[in-house]
Amino acid sequence: SEYELILTETRGRVGHITLNRPEALNALNRQLMREIVSAGRAYDADPDIGAIVITGSAKAFAAGADIKEMAERDYVDMYLDDPFAEWSEFSRLRTPVVAAVAGFALGGGCELAMMCDIILAADTARFGQPEIKLGVIPGMGGTQRLPRAVGRYKAAELVLTGRTMDAEEAERAGLVSRVVPADELLAEAAATAETIASMSLPVVYAAKEALQAAEETVLAEGLRFEKQAFTATFALDDQTEGMRAFRDKRSPDFGHR
Numbered sequence: 001s002e003y004e005l006i007l008t009e010t011r012g013r014v015g016h017i018t019l020n021r022p023e024a025l026n027a028l029n030r031q032l033m034r035e036i037v038s039a040g041r042a043y044d045a046d047p048d049i050g051a052i053v054i055t056g057s058a059k060a061f062a063a064g065a066d067i068k069e070m071a072e073r074d075y076v077d078m079y080l081d082d083p084f085a086e087w088s089e090f091s092r093l094r095t096p097v098v099a100a101v102a103g104f105a106l107g108g109g110c111e112l113a114m115m116c117d118i119i120l121a122a123d124t125a126r127f128g129q130p131e132i133k134l135g136v137i138p139g140m141g142g143t144q145r146l147p148r149a150v151g152r153y154k155a156a157e158l159v160l161t162g163r164t165m166d167a168e169e170a171e172r173a174g175l176v177s178r179v180v181p182a183d184e185l186l187a188e189a190a191a192t193a194e195t196i197a198s199m200s201l202p203v204v205y206a207a208k209e210a211l212q213a214a215e216e217t218v219l220a221e222g223l224r225f226e227k228q229a230f231t232a233t234f235a236l237d238d239q240t241e242g243m244r245a246f247r248d249k250r251s252p253d254f255g256h257r
């Protein structure tokens, strides 16, 4: 395989990415980040892939950015290098990404999960932004995406104290889509991704893009975007097929190979 720190596997129309740096609890060093982004882009470019699952190990989804790699760096170095810039490509993938989180999702690990469209959590999952304890703040979206997910007061408590929360609290707070027993996590994530991948690909892209508009724009602008994108689905054969299939009481054929 072209990758050293991740495993990739295509099953049907779903691309799977497994972070595989167990000795460091999947801490996101430069190479691991590059491999994740590169695998995500390759799946995104493949029209036979309709959804992506990203997961870690039973112990850790990812324990954050690699602290040892950052420890001796200084301001100018970080400013010129902009080491986390590539993540914006991951968060802009058009293919929906399901994060399957077991164990630690801390710092950059929590932020990586929040770049995904759906977060399924094992009951063993722990989420948090403990950067403050290291004398830094979140740098991959934590101060922006966490308040949008859980509200400003819970986000502020987590970011300012570094406290972590378990899966149940994360679900109550709105950070996770659903909590499942740990031994069912991967099957649930695969099933969720397969369901998405069975839909019309251009319609799935449009739905993801409209959902992203909800995060990035004000309501009036988001509603305008939705109306355009919704109306555009009526230009697709998949709309005709989907609605005729309903009327004819059969499953739609969206033309997947």
Ligand code: HXC
Pocket (backbone or CB within 6 Å): 023, 024, 025, 027, 028, 063, 064, 065, 066, 067, 068, 069, 104, 106, 107, 108, 109, 130, 131, 134, 136, 137, 138, 139, 140
């Ligand atoms: C580098 C890490 C790491 C990390 C764990 N390891 N997290 N290495 N960067 N983020 C390494 C440990 O050093 C150790 O290596 C091995 O993984 C196992 O970890 P342990 O600590 O021995 O495991 P455990 O006692 O079970 O504790 C698990 C843990 C703890 C609670 C998750 O590892 C932890 O607190 N990790 C750091 C979490 C964190 O602060 N994340 C935010 C990072 S900053 P050795 O070789 O010693 O055995 C961040 C910033 C984002 O993400 C962008 C802005 C800067």
